[in-house]
Structure formats: C-alpha cells, structure tokens
Amino acid sequence: ETGVTQSPTHLIKTRGQQVTLRCSSQSGHNTVSWYQQALGQGPQFIFQYYREEENGRGNFPPRFSGLQFPNYSSELNVNALELDDSALYLCASSSQGRPEAFFGQGTRLTVV
Amino acid sequence: DQQVKQNSPSLSVQEGRISILNCDYTNSMFDYFLWYKKYPAEGPTFLISISSIKDKNEDGRFTVFLNKSAKHLSLHIVPSQPGDSAVYFCSSLTGTASKLTFGTGTRLQVTL
Numbered sequence: 001e002t003g004v005t006q007s008p009t010h011l012i013k014t015r016g017q018q019v020t021l022r023c024s025s026q027s028g029h030n031t032v033s034w035y036q037q038a039l040g041q042g043p044q045f046i047f048q049y050y051r052e053e054e055n056g057r058g059n060f061p062p063r064f065s066g067l068q069f070p071n072y073s074s075e076l077n078v079n080a081l082e083l084d085d086s087a088l089y090l091c092a093s094s095s096q097g098r099p100e101a102f103f104g105q106g107t108r109l110t111v112v
Numbered sequence: 113d114q115q116v117k118q119n120s121p122s123l124s125v126q127e128g129r130i131s132i133l134n135c136d137y138t139n140s141m142f143d144y145f146l147w148y149k150k151y152p153a154e155g156p157t158f159l160i161s162i163s164s165i166k167d168k169n170e171d172g173r174f175t176v177f178l179n180k181s182a183k184h185l186s187l188h189i190v191p192s193q194p195g196d197s198a199v200y201f202c203s204s205l206t207g208t209a210s211k212l213t214f215g216t217g218t219r220l221q222v223t224l
Contacts, residue, residue, distance in 0.1 A: 004155070008157075014187075020205050031210065033210070033211075033212070035188055035212075035214075040216070042201050042203070042214030042215050042216050042217055043156070043201075043212070044214075045211045045212060045213070047209065048210060056210075056211055058211070082137070090155055090156070092155075092212075094155060094210060096127070096210075097144060099143065099144040099161050099163070099205050099210075100158045100159070100161055101146075101212060103148075103155030103156045103157070103158075104154050104155050104156060105153070105154050106154075106157045
C-alpha cells in the first residue's frame with residue numbers, strides 16, 4: 001500500500017507568479033484535502049475534493065483552486081502569489097465514512 | 113465555527129512517565145476528535161481518534177479522554193518514550209466535507 005506523496009518537496013517562487021502543487025493519494029482513498037500550515041500554526045483547511053468535485057472549502061480566496069483526477073490524484077493551484085502564501089502545503093487523503101486522514105510530507109513553498 | 117485550542121505550547125516529560133496533552137474546543141457540533149503527531153520535515157501522522165458518542169478510546173500506549181461538559185479532551189501517553197518527542201496536534205472533524213480544524217500544537221520532549 002503506497003502512502004500519500006507530494007511533489008515538489010520545496011519550491012521558491014516570486015510574488016505574482018503562479019504555482020501548481022501535486023498530490024498522489026493513498027491507495028484506496030477517494031477523497032483529497034489540502035491544508036496550509038504557516039510557521040507556528042496548525043494546518044488550515046483549504047478545500048476538499050471527492051469524485052473530482054470540490055466538496056467543501058475553507059476561508060481561502062478564489063486564487064486558490066484545485067483539481068482531482070479520475071485516479072484520485074490532485075493538484076493545488078495558487079495564482080498571483082503573495083508573500084503570505086509562504087507556508088507548508090499539506091495534502092491528505094481519506095475514504096468517505098472514515099474519520100482519519102493520512103497526510104503527505106508536504107511542499108514547502110517560499111514566495112520572495 | 114469550531115475552534116480548537118492547545119494552550120500549552122510545550123511539555124517536557126521524563127522517559128517512562130506519563131505525558132498528558134490537553135485540548136479545548138468551543139463548538140459542541142463535531143463528529144470526531146483526532147490526534148496527530150508531527151516530526152520536522154514530515155507530514156502529520158494520525159495517532160488516535162474519538163467519536164462524539166464516546167468518552168474514552170485506547171490504542172496501545174495512547175488513550176484519549178473526552179469530557180463533553182467541559183469541552184475538553186486529553187491525550188495520555190504512557191509510558192513515554194524518546195521517540196514520542198514531536199509536535200502533537202489536536203483536531204476536530206465536522207460535517208460532510210470532513211474538514212479538520214487543528215489546534216496550534218504542543219511540542220512534547222521526552223527526556224532520558
């Protein structure tokens with residue numbers, strides 16, 4: 001059974017640019033959620049995808065968008081990057097009906 | 113909206129002793145609470161959960177207690193081991209979107 005994998009592990013972008021982060025969900029999981037973790041804080045829910053559709057969204061602006069593919073992998077896209085977008089971005093996969101979510105190792109995004 | 117608070121940023125415990133990590137919440141509308149452990153440069157790892165209809169759940173060295181009248185839960189680790197040194201996050205799970213709301217974490221250090 002493969003776990004959740006994210007790519008890339010580290011990324012540096014310039015303010016105003018766009019970024020795409022990728023996530024492969026754990027085998028057998030059909031739900032993917034994305035979280036942003038700023039330094040010294042707990043992860044903050046961005047949104048969730050189930051069956052390729054957005055299934056809930058946190059308090060993040062529309063320039064944060066996502067996709068889920070038929071194989072349940074997912075992308076997080078952030079447009080018009082701001083300095084405050086610098087954070088660890090975590091992907092988590094889960095199965096509907098089960099409470100626990102399993103996280104990838106995260107992508108550390110630095111916006112300069 | 114649910115708020116989850118971990119008021120102790122850090123805790124130091126001697127190896128073999130009990131570690132008690134605490135968490136308070138504001139909203140009684142939740143389905144589960146989950147505890148996660150996080151090492152540096154890794155994603156959070158699921159430890160143990162408790163549903164809203166229970167007041168205790170045990171898994172090996174880990175026990176979670178839920179006091180709904182006080183809106184408080186705690187994670188007990190006994191006996192504590194050096195490998196338990198990590199940041200521990202309390203989170204609540206609410207609603208059909210399976211959104212996890214995290215506290216700010218408690219850094220546990222288990223000393224020899």
